[in-house]
Amino acid sequence: MHRVRNLSWATGTKPPDIKNRPLPFMTEKNLTRRHFLNLVGAAGGTSAIYNTSLALGLMQETGPVATLDLKQAGRQRKKVAVLGAGIAGLTVAYELERAGYDVTIIEASHRIGGRNMTVRHGDIIDEMGHKQVCNFDDDPELYFNCGPARIPGHHRRVMHYCKELNVPLQIKANFSRPAYRHDPDKFDGKPVTVARYVADSRGFLSELLYKAVDQNAFDEPLSPEDVDRIRAYVRGFGALNRDGRYTGSERGGRKSGGFITPAKTFEPLDIESLLDSQFWTGFGAFTSENPDWGEPLMEIKGGNDGIIHAFAREISKPIILNAPVQAIDLKDDSVNVVYNHKGKREQISADFVFNSIPTHFMPGIPNNLPEDYQAGLAALTPGNFFKIGLQMRERFWEKEGIYGGITSTNQPINQIWYPSHGIHSQKGVVLSAYAFFAQCEFFEKMTPAERISFAAECGEKVHPGYTDYIEAGVSVPWGRMNHMMGCGTSWSSGLPWEDGNSQLREQYYSLLQQPAGGRHFMIGDQISYHSSWQEGAFGSAEFALLELDRRVRAESGEARKG
């Protein structure tokens, strides 16, 4: 048996005294806390407990997904209408059908999946005013993920459903050292490898710190031992030499040699230019530091719509496509949903409605939802994303030593993504532009053909000869896609997933999480803290299902456990 190493010599801190520490559940304080939670729960339902638990730090949101354990509908077979066949809607339908409910999915567009959309040969991209047909070769490996395209393992709900539905995953490279960082105004406009940017910027920074560390630059003078330890760390972080100088490093990639001839390293980049290029902005040096973009990431084999098709296989009742909702009438004992289908007006009366219609469409759909609820829906604005995917006749990037990962550039295309799958095959589909929010308008104003020419011009500056490799291409402006007109929901003016606790959140989030009249649930990534991520959509579905279950059980005098 191995002995547990005592690391206190390395960290300078004493190991925690585990033996004498009272365990959380043993303290009086904790009992009071639980008591408090029960009180909150009695007053506000599960969502209040859930939110309060999160706030108190008692619940780990990234742990294994809770078993839903929904109460079976039994002989009553309550009716459910799900509006929208995206991730959230499909999840609700799948779970409730298994629990014995009679579930009908109504989808406005011609396809299921919502923003989980993978296009292949012949697929329609239903952009308003510019309908496109995907002109990639008829080859299952040549596809483009227009929506979600990378999955971190801590998105436990995505992982849970992929596992449960046997959806195969593979590793997707997101960060790549041999890929490029490109600034048209720096380093003669030539791309420089990410490796050099990272190694050199860390080297410079470390050298600065190495020098500063014993010059009383800190509030508290550091002990000689502290100085030594910090210097040791900084030397390792920045690949400094013994004197604490940065003179370049193999971490920046080798200029030549290293295998049967001696390695030559690059000269460090010019620090001024490095700083001027603001490499830390956008998809810059710190991409992998973002927990949602941290390596390793995954993708679904054969295209990220694999999860959509898996749900569709499991759901037995046919999904009604091309059926835009016309009205939602919330009554005391049911909800009536009017929709158009095949040129006729249809109606469905349900016990419960799960609505994933983008909030920004709700003011254009007559409804009698409570006034504050409607006001909340009308207050949220759509986010926006834009992508271009180009089919390349040859995997030219592999000749440059790039296998997957992302190049970033200061041009409007922002990024170039190299496919992680199909290495060494003949062709590949490259993401050739990825714009966010206000940047999207620039591309939306162009025709699809103009967008591709523009992306080609930008790509040419990173990879000379780029244009000649382009065989086919699609562009997907989510702000202009039929039945979408946006991507994600803005609860503030910031990035949708970074809005913290904006005023809108405080005012409307809990309200919109709760079912209006106990029957109408808003769902989708829009009702989460992870807008424009599948995990947000799954989370909202899970939240709504647990809330429904609590109410259903309460009706029959039961309490939901957990």
Next chain:
Amino acid sequence: MRRLMSGLPVALLWLSLNAFAADELPVAAEEFVYCTVCHGVQLMGNQIIKAPRLSGMEPWYVEKQLHNFKKEIRGLHGDDAFGYEMQPMAAALTDEQIGEVAVFVNATRSRPATPTIGGDAEKGKALYTTCAACHGSNGEGNEALGSPDLRIANDWYLVTQLNNFRSGSRGSHPADINGMQMRASVQLLNDDEAIRDVVSYITTLRNQ
């Protein structure tokens, strides 16, 4: 052509949400569902995405504006972001479809738009006398003069368009004869306040 919005029956129709299931309301043909995505069910308008209410709009005006968009007379001014969104939609329609859309738009029905802007309707009334020359004393419009019915639109949309005319992002194209007339006329409204006032007066005309 059916007469547009004769006040009373429309109001009755809207007393209950069941009205949405009423057979009298037109169902958008497959190729015109696009219109309802932004402009809302029965083209009731959607302020959050800046799509104006069009319910019951006069077919001649629908056709004219769609042709203007299609011929790039309207919507391609760099400052008119929402016109830019509309332009490719119209450009994708054939002339025949434009005629069909106009019939559909004219047949749609929805509640009158709710007021959203402040403004002094009394002051606006005085300002409106100039407008009345073309748009009629009740805002009912005048096809012969190319002046649309003003009672249909949302107040926020009228404000946007008056500002567009004022800044020249609408009504600057030499082929947009009526737009140019409107651009000249709007110069009589000196500031934002005047625009709000006159629009809030126009909203009072809906109920007459």
